[in-house]
Amino acid sequence: MKIAIFPGSFDPITTGHVDIIKRAIPLFDKIYVAIGQNSQKKYLFELKQRVDWLENVMSDFDNVFVEVYEGLTVNFAKDIKANYLIRGLRNASDFDYEKTISQLNNIIGKGLETVFFISQPEFNHISSTIVREIIKGKGDVSSFVPESIYLDLKQKYYIS
Amino acid sequence: MKIAIFPGSFDPITTGHVDIIKRAIPLFDKIYVAIGQNSQKKYLFELKQRVDWLENVMSDFDNVFVEVYEGLTVNFAKDIKANYLIRGLRNASDFDYEKTISQLNNIIGKGLETVFFISQPEFNHISSTIVREIIKGKGDVSSFVPESIYLDLKQKYYIS
Amino acid sequence: MKIAIFPGSFDPITTGHVDIIKRAIPLFDKIYVAIGQNSQKKYLFELKQRVDWLENVMSDFDNVFVEVYEGLTVNFAKDIKANYLIRGLRNASDFDYEKTISQLNNIIGKGLETVFFISQPEFNHISSTIVREIIKGKGDVSSFVPESIYLDLKQKYYIS
Amino acid sequence: MKIAIFPGSFDPITTGHVDIIKRAIPLFDKIYVAIGQNSQKKYLFELKQRVDWLENVMSDFDNVFVEVYEGLTVNFAKDIKANYLIRGLRNASDFDYEKTISQLNNIIGKGLETVFFISQPEFNHISSTIVREIIKGKGDVSSFVPESIYLDLKQKYYIS
Amino acid sequence: MKIAIFPGSFDPITTGHVDIIKRAIPLFDKIYVAIGQNSQKKYLFELKQRVDWLENVMSDFDNVFVEVYEGLTVNFAKDIKANYLIRGLRNASDFDYEKTISQLNNIIGKGLETVFFISQPEFNHISSTIVREIIKGKGDVSSFVPESIYLDLKQKYYIS
Amino acid sequence: MKIAIFPGSFDPITTGHVDIIKRAIPLFDKIYVAIGQNSQKKYLFELKQRVDWLENVMSDFDNVFVEVYEGLTVNFAKDIKANYLIRGLRNASDFDYEKTISQLNNIIGKGLETVFFISQPEFNHISSTIVREIIKGKGDVSSFVPESIYLDLKQKYYIS
Numbered sequence: 001m002k003i004a005i006f007p008g009s010f011d012p013i014t015t016g017h018v019d020i021i022k023r024a025i026p027l028f029d030k031i032y033v034a035i036g037q038n039s040q041k042k043y044l045f046e047l048k049q050r051v052d053w054l055e056n057v058m059s060d061f062d063n064v065f066v067e068v069y070e071g072l073t074v075n076f077a078k079d080i081k082a083n084y085l086i087r088g089l090r091n092a093s094d095f096d097y098e099k100t101i102s103q104l105n106n107i108i109g110k111g112l113e114t115v116f117f118i119s120q121p122e123f124n125h126i127s128s129t130i131v132r133e134i135i136k137g138k139g140d141v142s143s144f145v146p147e148s149i150y151l152d153l154k155q156k157y158y159i160s
Numbered sequence: 161m162k163i164a165i166f167p168g169s170f171d172p173i174t175t176g177h178v179d180i181i182k183r184a185i186p187l188f189d190k191i192y193v194a195i196g197q198n199s200q201k202k203y204l205f206e207l208k209q210r211v212d213w214l215e216n217v218m219s220d221f222d223n224v225f226v227e228v229y230e231g232l233t234v235n236f237a238k239d240i241k242a243n244y245l246i247r248g249l250r251n252a253s254d255f256d257y258e259k260t261i262s263q264l265n266n267i268i269g270k271g272l273e274t275v276f277f278i279s280q281p282e283f284n285h286i287s288s289t290i291v292r293e294i295i296k297g298k299g300d301v302s303s304f305v306p307e308s309i310y311l312d313l314k315q316k317y318y319i320s
Numbered sequence: 321m322k323i324a325i326f327p328g329s330f331d332p333i334t335t336g337h338v339d340i341i342k343r344a345i346p347l348f349d350k351i352y353v354a355i356g357q358n359s360q361k362k363y364l365f366e367l368k369q370r371v372d373w374l375e376n377v378m379s380d381f382d383n384v385f386v387e388v389y390e391g392l393t394v395n396f397a398k399d400i401k402a403n404y405l406i407r408g409l410r411n412a413s414d415f416d417y418e419k420t421i422s423q424l425n426n427i428i429g430k431g432l433e434t435v436f437f438i439s440q441p442e443f444n445h446i447s448s449t450i451v452r453e454i455i456k457g458k459g460d461v462s463s464f465v466p467e468s469i470y471l472d473l474k475q476k477y478y479i480s
Numbered sequence: 481m482k483i484a485i486f487p488g489s490f491d492p493i494t495t496g497h498v499d500i501i502k503r504a505i506p507l508f509d510k511i512y513v514a515i516g517q518n519s520q521k522k523y524l525f526e527l528k529q530r531v532d533w534l535e536n537v538m539s540d541f542d543n544v545f546v547e548v549y550e551g552l553t554v555n556f557a558k559d560i561k562a563n564y565l566i567r568g569l570r571n572a573s574d575f576d577y578e579k580t581i582s583q584l585n586n587i588i589g590k591g592l593e594t595v596f597f598i599s600q601p602e603f604n605h606i607s608s609t610i611v612r613e614i615i616k617g618k619g620d621v622s623s624f625v626p627e628s629i630y631l632d633l634k635q636k637y638y639i640s
Numbered sequence: 641m642k643i644a645i646f647p648g649s650f651d652p653i654t655t656g657h658v659d660i661i662k663r664a665i666p667l668f669d670k671i672y673v674a675i676g677q678n679s680q681k682k683y684l685f686e687l688k689q690r691v692d693w694l695e696n697v698m699s700d701f702d703n704v705f706v707e708v709y710e711g712l713t714v715n716f717a718k719d720i721k722a723n724y725l726i727r728g729l730r731n732a733s734d735f736d737y738e739k740t741i742s743q744l745n746n747i748i749g750k751g752l753e754t755v756f757f758i759s760q761p762e763f764n765h766i767s768s769t770i771v772r773e774i775i776k777g778k779g780d781v782s783s784f785v786p787e788s789i790y791l792d793l794k795q796k797y798y799i800s
Numbered sequence: 801m802k803i804a805i806f807p808g809s810f811d812p813i814t815t816g817h818v819d820i821i822k823r824a825i826p827l828f829d830k831i832y833v834a835i836g837q838n839s840q841k842k843y844l845f846e847l848k849q850r851v852d853w854l855e856n857v858m859s860d861f862d863n864v865f866v867e868v869y870e871g872l873t874v875n876f877a878k879d880i881k882a883n884y885l886i887r888g889l890r891n892a893s894d895f896d897y898e899k900t901i902s903q904l905n906n907i908i909g910k911g912l913e914t915v916f917f918i919s920q921p922e923f924n925h926i927s928s929t930i931v932r933e934i935i936k937g938k939g940d941v942s943s944f945v946p947e948s949i950y951l952d953l954k955q956k957y958y959i960s
Binding site: 554 | 934938939940
């Protein structure tokens with residue numbers, strides 16, 4: 001069984017995340033989209049909200065499941081018997097960080113393998129960090145998050 | 161069927177290539193290790209030699225096949241019905257080039273998907289370019305190429 | 321009318337900023353040097369001090385105006401009818417961030433165009449971050465900030 | 481008078497080049513799109529062909545002129561009284577090279593100023609180098625070159 | 641006398657740090673491994689603990705001394721008459737930061753020279769930041785810190 | 801004895817090279833500035849000319865010697881009993897290449913250690929490649945090469 005974990009904060013989920021998941025689906029039997037919750041980190045959206053959005057978006061896909069975990073990703077990967085980690089790469093400045101993390105996960109996770117996808121041109125400039133800034137500034141995020149999330153954001157946060 | 165192509169010049173195959181292939185095997189039903197031959201490019205080793213070495217090393221793995229092609233990788237991928245392209249990434253300076261190529265292959269190859277693996281620390285400094293330089297300088301490449309290739313190189317090219 | 325905005329924290333303004341502004345002046349009819357104030361961010365110098373310094377330095381130039389804004393830069397650009405954004409680039413590690421931001425500003429700002437200048441060799445190692453660290457350590461910043469600011473810093477902050 | 485030079489090989493001109501030129505037009509009184517010809521360099525397309533294509537595409541724009549020059553760009557800039565140089569930046573790996581060249585042009589060109597535009601997401605993966613490879617491989621370049629060039633390429637070079 | 645300072649937080653010391661120090665020893669008459677203490681920064685380990693670990697590890701080497709300082713590194717370098725600063729470089733994303741800092745130290749430190757070593761492949765993915773994350777997650781850091789530190793961590797922090 | 805080699809093509813020597821050598825001198829007992837000659841590579845200046853220029857410039861320094869070698873740098877380092885290799889780093893795009901080469905030299909050279917210096921701001925944009933281009937274009941290289949070389953170039957190559 002090829003089981004993969006796609007970890008992140010998903011604060012909030014973006015169209016960039018959805019693109020990576022869609023492209024990863026055919027390669028794996030099961031994908032866990034997993035929110036790594038860190039009690040010392042501040043998030044713009046509450047955990048429950050982030051889970052709801054993820055579940056809403058992931059309900060379109062078979063074999064994709066939403067989870068929440070605390071602590072090291074490698075430990076959670078072990079718990080759910082994941083043997084693969086999925087990561088998206090956007091640009092060269094991500095690279096050295098992702099390389100270090102993937103090499104460490106391989107060592108600590110005793111063979112946990114990371115598979116990378118490079119984001120498509122139309123998603124390359126989209127990140128949760130950017131989306132949060134636009135939301136805070138009440139800007140238009142309609143092209144950066146899935147449509148259902150956008151409608152929800154509009155209603156709840158009065159963004160344009 | 162998940163069919164992948166791992167294209168390259170393999171001039172010569174290195175332990176870095178072998179590592180990527182080994183790690184990719186469990187994800188695919190078939191992997192074609194394919195030498196992209198370009199009549200205008202100069203190689204250190206003749207095509208026949210490179211094919212022999214690849215076949216020698218790949219004989220250890222089921223479902224891995226050695227091929228030679230000319231022209232665009234996407235066209236050959238189509239011919240062999242490959243829907244995935246495998247690439248190894250070593251460092252940040254590779255990244256922008258690999259990103260551009262993978263985005264183009266996706267456009268021209270009508271959905272041909274590239275899956276990336278980042279090289280492990282022990283193979284991170286190994287490339288065919290480097291190995292060729294050491295061979296030309298009669299240096300010791302024993303830790304950079306598969307053992308059988310090393311023995312062959314030693315015998316045929318009188319390297320140390 | 322070509323109206324440009326040069327946004328920043330200017331905490332404090334450096335000789336690097338002044339160089340970019342000088343080089344941008346001939347290209348635009350008006351330049352707004354605009355302090356983007358963020359109530360959640362901590363600054364070393366108070367807003368009033370930063371505005372005073374900017375106004376002092378900019379008084380040498382015609383058609384350059386100092387402003388303060390809150391919220392998204394694109395919104396303020398719209399308010400002041402700016403159609404250009406000016407940014408300095410110092411090194412490759414700035415690049416991917418600046419690229420993402422400029423692409424987003426173009427989308428959200430509906431055509432707001434960013435024009436980049438690369439810093440000259442003598443200003444390449446100067447940033448507000450660095451200048452703040454030297455000030456905190458009571459080091460000599462005479463070659464990193466405009467002379468009038470240096471004299472003011474020396475008097476008010478007892479730096480060497 | 482703000483006169484700019486946009487130098488390159490244009491072997492061939494791409495939609496990426498056209499995007500940069502369109503965005504630069506409002507900033508300058510005149511733009512010279514100038515082919516830097518180097519007798520020791522090999523081109524895929526002959527000079528006359530490259531000039532014809534440039535003139536064809538640039539005929540849509542007022543105040544944009546096509547020129548050919550040999551030798552240093554700064555010398556030609558002086559000849560045509562250009563005080564600005566326009567460059568597009570695609571990714572972080574271009575950056576250090578472009579920085580060095582622009583700093584040198586400023587020194588040798590006695591104040592020749594380089595203004596940079598970062599390519600839009602939809603053109604970010606397009607370069608003449610890539611387009612040449614696709615043409616050599618008889619691939620589809622319809623989304624990478626201006627339409628008239630594409631039709632011409634199709635007819636003359638039998639590409640798909 | 642060639643006196644060098646190797647500054648850092650050492651929160652905690654890693655095998656990567658030890659490798660750099662070992663390689664630097666033959667070049668200098670004296671090396672001060674110096675903890676730059678910043679009262680506004682949060683550390684995972686207390687100063688006393690970090691000093692103890694450093695002294696424990698450095699006791700193996702002649703001419704290597706452990707120190708603590710506050711304020712600018714250049715000022716402390718002057719106090720201890722160090723004319724060299726030692727830094728390790730791990731990857732391209734460190735580079736621009738280290739370059740800026742070294743150029744500034746040279747200016748402010750009136751000739752203080754920085755000598756760089758690039759980390760060996762087996763230490764390239766090791767940083768204190770990473771080690772802290774693993775410790776917080778109760779992961780295995782045995783291959784990332786000196787053995788004596790590992791044993792101490794295991795006993796005091798109940799990590800695996 | 802600390803013996804270092806500073807290898808290069810020196811086609812031609814630049815003020816950037818001289819800066820690195822000057823800064824390295826106090827650290828070593830002897831420095832060999834060594835021209836790595838490669839019969840398959842084309843140079844702008846003949847070997848004899850490059851040696852003459854190097855010897856002219858290095859005559860100012862004690863304990864610095866000019867040599868010529870062929871083949872791998874590690875082999876020549878062994879011949880002259882050098883235990884250190886000196887390299888200058890200019891920017892992030894050099895980094896990954898220099899890292900790979902230094903790691904390999906350490907492996908093949910059985911402990912040959914590379915010590916890096918980052919170029920000072922005023923030399924950061926200077927490279928032999930750039931200088932050659934300016935010379936070919938008959939541009940002014942007076943600020944990029946040592947004065948004696950500049951005078952010689954002016955006389956022999958009729959540059960401005």
